[in-house]
Amino acid sequence: MVNSSQHAAGQRAQLLLQTLSENDTHCVQFSYFLYSRDGHSPGALQVYVRVNGGPLGIPVWNVSGSRGRQWHQVELAVSTFWPNEYQILLEATVDRKGYIAVDDILLLNYPCYKAPHFSRLGDVEVNAGQNATFQCVAAGRPSEAEKFLLERHNGEVSSGGSVKHLGRNRFSVSFQLEGVQKPEQDLYCCVTQSSRCSGVSNFAELIVKVPPSPIAPPQLLRAGSTYLIIQLNTNSILGDGPIIRREIEYRASQAPWSEILGVNMVTYKLWHLDSDTEYHISVLLTRPGEGGTGPPGPPLISRTKCAEPMRALRGLRASEIQSRQLTLQWETPAFNLTRCHTYSVSLCYRYTTAGGGGGHNTTVRECLAVEHNTSRFTLRDLPPFHTIQIRLALANTEGKKEGKEVMFQTEEDIPGGIAPESLTFTPLEDMIFLKWEEPVEPNGLITQYEISYQSIESSDPGINVPGPRRTVSKLRNETYHMFSNLHPGTTYLISVRARTAKGFGQTALTEITTNISAPTFEYGDMPSPLSETESTITVLLRPAQGRGAPVSTYQVIVEEEAGRKVKRELGVQDCFPIPTSHGEAQARGAPHYYTAELPPSSLPEATPFTVGDNHTYNGYWNSPLDPRKNYLIYFQHCVSFHSQYASVRALEVTQRSEEMGLILGVCAGGLVVLILLLGAIIIIIKKGRDYYSYSYYPKPVNMNKTPITYRQEKSNMMGSMERSFTDQSTLQEDERMALSFMDTHTCSTRSDPRSSMNESSSLLGGSPRRQCGRKGSPYHTGQLHPAVRVADLLQHINQMKTAEGYGFKQEYESFFDGWDINKKKDKTKGRHDTLMGYDRHRVKLHPLLGDPNSDYINANYIDVSQQSHAVFSQTHKHSHCFCYYVAPLEFI
Numbered sequence: 061m062v063n064s065s066q067h068a069a070g071q072r073a074q075l076l077l078q079t080l081s082e083n084d085t086h087c088v089q090f091s092y093f094l095y096s097r098d099g100h101s102p103g104a105l106q107v108y109v110r111v112n113g114g115p116l117g118i119p120v121w122n123v124s125g126s127r128g129r130q131w132h133q134v135e136l137a138v139s140t141f142w143p144n145e146y147q148i149l150l151e152a153t154v155d156r157k158g159y160i161a162v163d164d165i166l167l168l169n170y171p172c173y174k175a176p177h178f179s180r181l182g183d184v185e186v187n188a189g190q191n192a193t194f195q196c197v198a199a200g201r202p203s204e205a206e207k208f209l210l211e212r213h214n215g216e217v218s219s220g221g222s223v224k225h226l227g228r229n230r231f232s233v234s235f236q237l238e239g240v241q242k243p244e245q246d247l248y249c250c251v252t253q254s255s256r257c258s259g260v261s262n263f264a265e266l267i268v269k270v271p272p273s274p275i276a277p278p279q280l281l282r283a284g285s286t287y288l289i290i291q292l293n294t295n296s297i298l299g300d301g302p303i304i305r306r307e308i309e310y311r312a313s314q315a316p317w318s319e320i321l322g323v324n325m326v327t328y329k330l331w332h333l334d335s336d337t338e339y340h341i342s343v344l345l346t347r348p349g350e351g352g353t354g355p356p357g358p359p360l361i362s363r364t365k366c367a368e369p370m371r372a373l374r375g376l377r378a379s380e381i382q383s384r385q386l387t388l389q390w391e392t393p394a395f396n397l398t399r400c401h402t403y404s405v406s407l408c409y410r411y412t413t414a415g416g417g418g419g420h421n422t423t424v425r426e427c428l429a430v431e432h433n434t435s436r437f438t439l440r441d442l443p444p445f446h447t448i449q450i451r452l453a454l455a456n457t458e459g460k461k462e463g464k465e466v467m468f469q470t471e472e473d474i475p476g477g478i479a480p481e482s483l484t485f486t487p488l489e490d491m492i493f494l495k496w497e498e499p500v501e502p503n504g505l506i507t508q509y510e511i512s513y514q515s516i517e518s519s520d521p522g523i524n525v526p527g528p529r530r531t532v533s534k535l536r537n538e539t540y541h542m543f544s545n546l547h548p549g550t551t552y553l554i555s556v557r558a559r560t561a562k563g564f565g566q567t568a569l570t571e572i573t574t575n576i577s578a579p580t581f582e583y584g585d586m587p588s589p590l591s592e593t594e595s596t597i598t599v600l601l602r603p604a605q606g607r608g609a610p611v612s613t614y615q616v617i618v619e620e621e622a623g624r625k626v627k628r629e630l631g632v633q634d635c636f637p638i639p640t641s642h643g644e645a646q647a648r649g650a651p652h653y654y655t656a657e658l659p660p661s662s663l664p665e666a667t668p669f670t671v672g673d674n675h676t677y678n679g680y681w682n683s684p685l686d687p688r689k690n691y692l693i694y695f696q697h698c699v700s701f702h703s704q705y706a707s708v709r710a711l712e713v714t715q716r717s718e719e720m721g722l723i724l725g726v727c728a729g730g731l732v733v734l735i736l737l738l739g740a741i742i743i744i745i746k747k748g749r750d751y752y753s754y755s756y757y758p759k760p761v762n763m764n765k766t767p768i769t770y771r772q773e774k775s776n777m778m779g780s781m782e783r784s785f786t787d788q789s790t791l792q793e794d795e796r797m798a799l800s801f802m803d804t805h806t807c808s809t810r811s812d813p814r815s816s817m818n819e820s821s822s823l824l825g826g827s828p829r830r831q832c833g834r835k836g837s838p839y840h841t842g843q844l845h846p847a848v849r850v851a852d853l854l855q856h857i858n859q860m861k862t863a864e865g866y867g868f869k870q871e872y873e874s875f876f877d878g879w880d881i882n883k884k885k886d887k888t889k890g891r892h893d894t895l896m897g898y899d900r901h902r903v904k905l906h907p908l909l910g911d912p913n914s915d916y917i918n919a920n921y922i923d924v925s926q927q928s929h930a931v932f933s934q935t936h937k938h939s940h941c942f943c944y945y946v947a948p949l950e951f952i
Contacts, residue, residue: 061093061161064102073152075162080138081145087172088136088148093161094127101125102158108149109260111140111249116149120251121258126158133164137175137200137259144262175257176200176231178250185267187351187609192237192266193845196250197223198259199230206254210235221250242268245739247667272299272345274357278308281327285335285367285399285458290360292343297426299354300347307344312337320344336400336456365835366400368459373397373405373452376466379436382442383473383562390452392435400456405430407437409450444473444503445560472504475558477566483556485570489577489608492543496556496568504560507533511541512555517610519576539813548577549608559817576608579697595684596672601695603663609699613697615639616682618671619652621690637698642683652694654680654705654892 062073080088096102104124140146152160171177176198186192194210202208202223210218223235233250247263252860276293283289294306308328311318321328323343333339342356345644373390380387387824393405408427430437442448452463482497515527534541546552550573557567590598604611617636636652645653656669656677671693672685678838686692843897 061159062103062152062154063159064096065157067154067241069155071154073154073160075150077145077148077150077165079145079705080167081142082140083142084169085171086138087168087170088138089133089168089172090136090150090165091131091133091163092123092127093131093159093163094123094125095129096126096156096158096277097439098157099126100156100158103155103160104153105160105162106151107134107136107258108151109136109138109140109146110149111146112144113147113261114213115215117213118209118211118217118251119151120260121253123255124155131163135175135257137177137257139178139180139259139261140357141262147618162225171199172257172259174200176202176206176252176259178252178259178261181248181250181261181264183265183267185269185349186240187347187349188241188268188270189239190351192240192244192268192350194235194237194248194250194266196233196261196266196294197226197230197234198233198250198252198261200259201229202231202252203254206252208233209251209253211249211251213249217251236264240266240268242270244268267351269347269349269411270299271352272297272301272303272347273354274298274345275342277358277360278341278343279870280360280362283362283364284668285365286331286333288330288333288339288341288362288364289327290330290341290362293357294343294345295347296355299345302347303345304352305346307346307353308341309344310339310341312339313361314338315431333364334395335364335584336402338363366402366456366458369399369403369454369456369461370397372461372463373454374463376450376452376463378468381468381471383471384440385908386439386442386448386450386468386565387436388439388450389436393454398454398456400458402452403432403456405432406453406455407439407450407828408453409448411443411446411448413443413446423596443501444469444470445505472560472562474563475499475503475506475560475565476501478556478558478568480570483568483570485554485572487574488571489548489575490544492548492552492554492572492574493540494543494544494554494556494572495540497539497543499558499565502558502560503565504562506536506558506560508536508559509538510557510559510564513543513552515547515550516553516571517551518547520547520606521610522606523550525550531589539935546574547608550574550576576699579604579606579611579699590668594687596670597685597693598670599693599695600666601658601663601669602666603660604697611697611699613678613698614658614660614663615654615696615698616656616658616669616677617652617696618655618685619692619694621651621692636691636694639680642681645805655682656680797947940941 068736092105094102094105101124104122106119106122109120110116114163121136123132136148138146138148152162155161177200179197179199181194181196184192184194196208196210208221209224210221218235218237221235223231223233225231226307233252235248235250236246245266245268247265249263250261251260252259273297274292274294275298278293279291281289281291290308292308294303294308297303306323307320307578308323308330309318309320310330312334321330330339330341330417338361340359340361342359344353344356344370346353354370361785363557373393375389375391378386379389388407393403396399406427407430408425410423410425412421412423414421428437428439439448439450442602446469448468449465451465476499478496478499484495486493494511496509512529514529515523515525518525532541543552543554552572552574553569554572555567555569557564560563590600592598601614601616604614615636637652639657640648640650640653642653642655644650655671657680658669658677671682673682674684675682
């Protein structure tokens with residue numbers, strides 16, 4: 061008994077019963093008293109059962125609070141039998157004033173009436189990680205207030221057992237331990253509690269076994285592209301035996317799946333594996349019981365070999381085609397096609413380019429590596445409008461598969477620029493012949509050429525620059541062009557570019573300057589001197605109009621003729637580029653001298669000028685003329701411009717009476733005209749041989765020549781010329797002229813290809829160009845011959861062919877030197893010969909009265925023209941002189 065009023069709260073008192081070792085069912089019974097006067101709990105009473113001297117564990121029965129002033133009886137059914145022993149411990153814990161007492165402790169040799177008796181609890185063996193179940197079977201009738209516990213030997217308690225009634229006085233309580241592991245291996249017993257009784261079973265052992273696992277991984281014996289041969293290493297294991305089964309677990313390293321195969325030998329061959337694949341291979345060992353299979357042992361990591369690619373890649377196509385690149389696509393290289401993770405895809409292409417300058421073709425070959433796991437690639441820097449041949453190759457360490465070659469064609473692009481060095485040109489006075497070559501990189505089919513030109517600079521201040529820009533289109537096979545209607549002495553900026561279906565290419569630029577043309581005089585008729593004295597002659601000077609460069613100065617030249625007049629070759633007359641004063645000419649014995657130099661401002665319009673007026677003009681003395689001598693008077697002008705390279709064209713027009721061709725009318729309708737002409741000749745002859753022959757500007761004329769004779773001669777002369785040039789006119793268009801120019805133009809840089817362009821002008825009114833430089837005339841001048849009858853004409857002509865005094869022999873011989881009467885010439889031959897710089901005598905014959913068999917001619921004329929130009933490479937200012945003169949007509 062414990063008087064709690066005499067002890068402090070929390071103090072404990074224990075009553076330890078003797079050790080019991082029973083061999084059959086029995087019951088322990090006792091009474092307890094628990095009372096407090098104030099009704100509060102005096103404390104608590106607890107009962108422990110210690111088995112085999114082990115730990116107390118948990119109380120198998122307990123009570124607390126005031127139970128009234130009476131005794132209460134309790135039964136303990138302990139199911140611990142020999143050879144085990146147990147001991148009961150009663151413990152009172154003081155709380156407040158009151159009494160705690162125990163009495164009438166009895167050991168009965170029969171079962172308890174109220175407390176259930178547990179049957180023997182057996183040991184439980186499970187594999188680690190499995191659930192362990194303790195089945196507690198008891199005899200008796202449990203009350204609803206009873207609690208069922210599973211007590212561990214170390215004092216831990218598990219509750220929540222499920223009760224199952226097996227009969228009228230029998231039931232079972234199941235306790236399940238989830239996923240037990242090795243540390244949970246211990247002794248366990250079943251306990252039932254209520255306020256009146258308690259039952260305790262014996263301790264049973266929970267045995268936890270660890271499933272076995274190999275210590276070492278399997279060993280690789282051989283590897284192939286689809287198999288692996290291994291050896292199991294199961295001599296050393298971790299865990300508990302015995303081993304009742306061996307298995308192999310394998311999986312691909314990156315695969316989510318795994319496969320288990322039973323093995324009954326120490327070696328095993330894994331079949332049907334993927335090539336070039338890494339596998340993890342482990343061995344599984346199994347012991348008896350659920351969950352007896354241990355974890356896989358250390359894995360063997362091994363890779364199968366590569367296999368030759370299954371086939372070549374297919375589906376090569378172009379998803380995008382441009383002028384300089386191709387975007388290609390093909391099937392995605394899957395693993396079942398490559399059969400190896402380490403593979404390569406090569407894209408090989410080739411194309412052929414034409415060699416420049418007539419060279420051999422060049423074939424470009426190249427192979428490019430394509431990135432893994434891609435089926436798209438863009439080829440760049442390809443030539444436009446070319447056939448590209450492409451082949452795909454799939455290769456790994458075991459082999460290579462090449463696909464078929466597929467051809468693609470890149471699109472056209474704008475053409476490359478025309479090489480500036482391929483631009484060749486020939487400048488004329490009002491034309492430019494330009495030629496070029498096709499672009500080195502046409503990049504497609506050239507559809508046309510576009511030529512643009514614009515005047516940007518001119519030596520002639522009267523020309524407005526820059527001028528309008530003009531554009532010309534040419535066909536793809538026309539790599540030349542003749543620019544016409546240009547200004548002389550003008551620089552043109554010319555651009556040439558080619559075009560394809562994609563557009564125009566780069567432009568080739570060049571600057572070309574047309575040649576300076578001879579200025580023109582406004583003389584449409586042979587003028588007569590305004591007045592004359594013994595030492596002077598007054599002529600009318602007309603201003604010249606510059607073509608390509610302004611006139612810088614006018615010069616009047618006087619040339620003294622020899623006593624015996626020699627006929628000059630028609631159309632050949634020299635300029636006088638070297639200024640010589642009258643004094644210098646006399647000192648050197650020169651036949652000519654500058655008598656005056658006039659500025660352009662002094663000739664705003666036609667102005668009379670007196671030769672020999674004894675005045676000085678810009679430093680030149682206009683000395684009086686000697687009445688005893690014959691003189692030729694020339695009027696020349698000079699143009700000047702600043703240029704490093706200048707083309708100087710010196711022109712001289714000479715028309716003298718002794719140098720004109722024979723004009724005869726022999727048809728019946730023209731007989732009267734012939735008689736008048738012969739009569740005029742007789743009148744001239746009767747005037748005698750003492751006369752002054754002054755050649756003056758712009759066309760030297762014999763002073764004693766009658767105007768009517770001159771006009772008649774000019775009329776007949778003009779009629780013949782017009783008919784001749786009507787027949788000779790060909791190739792008026794620029795293109796026809798360019799074609800003719802290309803076929804016949806072989807002149808050197810010193811020739812002027814434009815001399816024939818003005819052939820259609822009148823000999824009297826035109827301004828043919830002549831070479832600067834002195835050249836003697838082989839004809840006699842200033843001498844007339846007696847008239848000849850028509851009946852004696854043939855005989856007279858034969859005499860003239862051999863005689864020296866007429867000059868007709870020289871003309872006759874020179875005519876046949878340059879003319880083959882047995883060779884038929886086309887109408888353009890005369891024009892082209894003149895372009896090439898050769899002297900040609902052209903004769904136009906008209907049959908008498910339309911009779912093709914007639915041996916007579918009714919008219920003829922001879923047009924002898926010669927032209928040239930010289931190039932002076934100087935950096936200072938140049939003066940270019942152009943001479944004009946006309947020889948009077950003379951009838952034979």
